[in-house]
Amino acid sequence: MHKIFIVTVLLLLSLRLSAQQPGPVSERPAYFVYAAGERTDKKLKVLLISTYIYRAKNFSFPFDKISIGMSLDFSNTILQIERDEKFFPADYDNITFSAVKVNDLYGNYQQWNTTHQYHDEVTQHDNSLSALEKIRVALIKDYQKNGYRVYQVNFSPLINGANQTSYSLYDEKAGTYLKTEFDNLEPLSPLWIPPFKKGDIKDQLARIGGSVSSSAGVLVIESSAKSQQNTSKSNKSTSSGSSSSADPDKWKREADARMWEAAMLEAKGDTLYNMGTLFYMQALEQYNAAQRAFPSARVQAKIDNINALANFAKALNNGMKQVDEGVEKLDPHKKTRHAYGFVNYTGLLSSYNKIANPNDHAAMGIFLGVTGHRTFFSFEARLGYVVSPVYEYNVIDVEKRPAANTVRIQQNSAAIGLSLGLNIPIRNLVVYGMYGFDCMMTTGQKILTENYHVDETPTYPYLLTKFTFGTIFRIPRTKIGIGVQYNLNSITGEDDGASAIIDEKAPTEHYYLHSTTNEKYKFNNGGISFCWSL
Numbered sequence: 001m002h003k004i005f006i007v008t009v010l011l012l013l014s015l016r017l018s019a020q021q022p023g024p025v026s027e028r029p030a031y032f033v034y035a036a037g038e039r040t041d042k043k044l045k046v047l048l049i050s051t052y053i054y055r056a057k058n059f060s061f062p063f064d065k066i067s068i069g070m071s072l073d074f075s076n077t078i079l080q081i082e083r084d085e086k087f088f089p090a091d092y093d094n095i096t097f098s099a100v101k102v103n104d105l106y107g108n109y110q111q112w113n114t115t116h117q118y119h120d121e122v123t124q125h126d127n128s129l130s131a132l133e134k135i136r137v138a139l140i141k142d143y144q145k146n147g148y149r150v151y152q153v154n155f156s157p158l159i160n161g162a163n164q165t166s167y168s169l170y171d172e173k174a175g176t177y178l179k180t181e182f183d184n185l186e187p188l189s190p191l192w193i194p195p196f197k198k199g200d201i202k203d204q205l206a207r208i209g210g211s212v213s214s215s216a217g218v219l220v221i222e223s224s225a226k227s228q229q230n231t232s233k234s235n236k237s238t239s240s241g242s243s244s245s246a247d248p249d250k251w252k253r254e255a256d257a258r259m260w261e262a263a264m265l266e267a268k269g270d271t272l273y274n275m276g277t278l279f280y281m282q283a284l285e286q287y288n289a290a291q292r293a294f295p296s297a298r299v300q301a302k303i304d305n306i307n308a309l310a311n312f313a314k315a316l317n318n319g320m321k322q323v324d325e326g327v328e329k330l331d332p333h334k335k336t337r338h339a340y341g342f343v344n345y346t347g348l349l350s351s352y353n354k355i356a357n358p359n360d361h362a363a364m365g366i367f368l369g370v371t372g373h374r375t376f377f378s379f380e381a382r383l384g385y386v387v388s389p390v391y392e393y394n395v396i397d398v399e400k401r402p403a404a405n406t407v408r409i410q411q412n413s414a415a416i417g418l419s420l421g422l423n424i425p426i427r428n429l430v431v432y433g434m435y436g437f438d439c440m441m442t443t444g445q446k447i448l449t450e451n452y453h454v455d456e457t458p459t460y461p462y463l464l465t466k467f468t469f470g471t472i473f474r475i476p477r478t479k480i481g482i483g484v485q486y487n488l489n490s491i492t493g494e495d496d497g498a499s500a501i502i503d504e505k506a507p508t509e510h511y512y513l514h515s516t517t518n519e520k521y522k523f524n525n526g527g528i529s530f531c532w533s534l
C-alpha cells in the first residue's frame with residue numbers, strides 16, 4: 001500500500017496547472033532579443049539585435065521558460081561572435097558583451113505600458129506585434145544616440161536545440177508536451193540597420209588600435225632625471241615580482257564572466273525545475289554547476305530546496321515501510337485488512353452554504369481509485385472527473401475598475417486526489433473517517449450568465465479539500481463490496497484573477513474575471529461506491 005501512496009504523492013507534487021490554449025492573434029506574445037557590448041575604454045560600443053520579432057503561434061500568454069530558452073540560444077550566438085571578433089591579445093582591448101536581454105509583450109498595450117520606458121509612440125489601437133515594433137525602434141534609436149553601432153543578426157529560436165525544453169509546455173488535455181512555434185515577423189530594414197558580417201567588429205578594432213601602442217621610427221629623448229626616475233620605478237616593479245598585473249580590471253572581468261556562466265546554468269536549472277518532480281535531479285545538477293562557477297545564496301537556496309524534497313521523499317518511504325512492518329506485527333493474519341479497488345459517484349443529498357441558486361447545477365464527481373483500511377489506518381488514492389458548484393465572479397476592466405455585472409460559471413475538471421484517516425474494522429465491515437484533497441485540472445466550463453463567453457480557459461480554483469465519513473461492507477464469501485460516504489467539501493475562491501472574458505454587448509472592450517464573490521465555497525454531498533477486494 002505504501003508504494004501506491006508514494007507514487008500518488010509524487011504525481012500530486014508534479015502537477016502543473018498552467019496549460020494554455022491558443023488566444024487571439026493580436027494578443028499572442030511577441031519577442032525580440034538583443035545584446036550590447038563595448039571595449040573597456042568605451043572607444044567602441046556595439047548593439048546586436050535580432051532581425052525579426054518572433055510571435056508565438058500556439059500559446060496565448062508569455063511563458064517564462066520561452067524567454068530563458070531564447071536568451072540561452074542568442075547567448076550562444078553572441079559568444080561565438082565575441083570569440084570570432086577578438087583582434088587584440090588582451091580582453092580589455094576587444095568587445096565584451098553584457099548579458100542577453102529579451103523583450104516580450106502580450107495582450108493590449110496597457111498591460112505593459114506602466115512598466116516600460118519606450119512607450120511614447122504606442123497607442124490604444126496597437127496589438128502586441130505593432131506595439132513591440134515601436135518599442136524596438138525606440139530602443140535602437142536610444143542606443144544609437146548613446147554612440148552604439150547597431151547590427152542586425154539573423155537569429156531564430158532553436159526549438160529543437162539544446163534548450164528545447166524551454167519551448168515546451170504541458171498540455172493537460174492532450175496529456176503531452178507541446179512545442180512553441182513562432183512566426184518570424186517585421187524584419188529590420190538592411191538600409192537602416194546593416195546585417196552583421198564576420199569581421200565587422202575586427203575592422204573597427206583595427207582602426208581604433210590597442211590601448212597601449214608603440215610609435216615605430218620615432219626616437220623619444222627623455223631627460224636624465226626622468227630617465228633615472230623611470231629606471232627606479234622599473235627596478236621597483238621588477239623587485240616586486242612578476243605577480244603584479246598590468247591589467248587591474250582583469251579579475252573583475254573574470255568574475256563577471258563566471259557570474260554570467262552561473263546565471264546561464266541557473267536558468268537551465270529553473271527550466272528543468274518548472275517541468276516537475278521528474279526533472280528535479282537534472283535541475284539539481286545544473287544548480288550545483290552554477291554554484292561551482294559563481295556561488296550565491298539564491299542558488300544555494302534552490303539546491304537546499306531540492307535536497308529537502310528528496311530527503312522528504314526518502315523519509316516518507318521509510319516511514320511507510322515502518323508502518324507496514326508495525327501493521328504486520330499487530331495483524332499477522334490480516335484479519336483487519338480491507339483493500340479495494342472502487343468506482344464512486346458523489347453528488348447525492350447535496351446541501352450548500354452561501355451559494356446562489358445551487359441546485360440548478362449541482363456539484364458532482366465520478367472517481368476510479370484504490371482504498372486500503374488496516375489496523376485503524378485508512379488510505380485512498382483516486383482519479384476522476386469533477387463538476388464544481390457554481391462560482392460567481394466579479395468582473396473588472398483594463399483599468400481594474402469593477403464592471404456592473406457579475407458572471408456565474410461552473411467548472412469541469414479532471415482530478416487526482418488523496419485522503420488519509422482512521423478506521424474501525426468489524427469483520428466484513430469497516431467504518432472510517434478521512435481528510436483529503438482533490439487537485440482539479442480544468443477541462444472546460446459552463447457560463448450561466450447570458451451574453452458572456454471566453455476564447456480561452458480562465459484560471460479557476462484548483463484545490464478541493466474534504467472530510468469523508470463512510471463505511472464499506474464486503475458481501476460474505478465474495479470479493480464484492482458496497483460503500484456509502486458523506487463528504488464535507490470546501491473550495492477556496494479566487495481573490496486576484498485576471499482571466500479574459502468577452503462581453504458580447506461590448507466585444508471590443510477588455511474585461512477580466514477578477515475575484516469570486518465568496519472566499520470559500522462549502523457544500524456537502526453523499527456518495528456510493530462499488531468495490532472489489534484486492
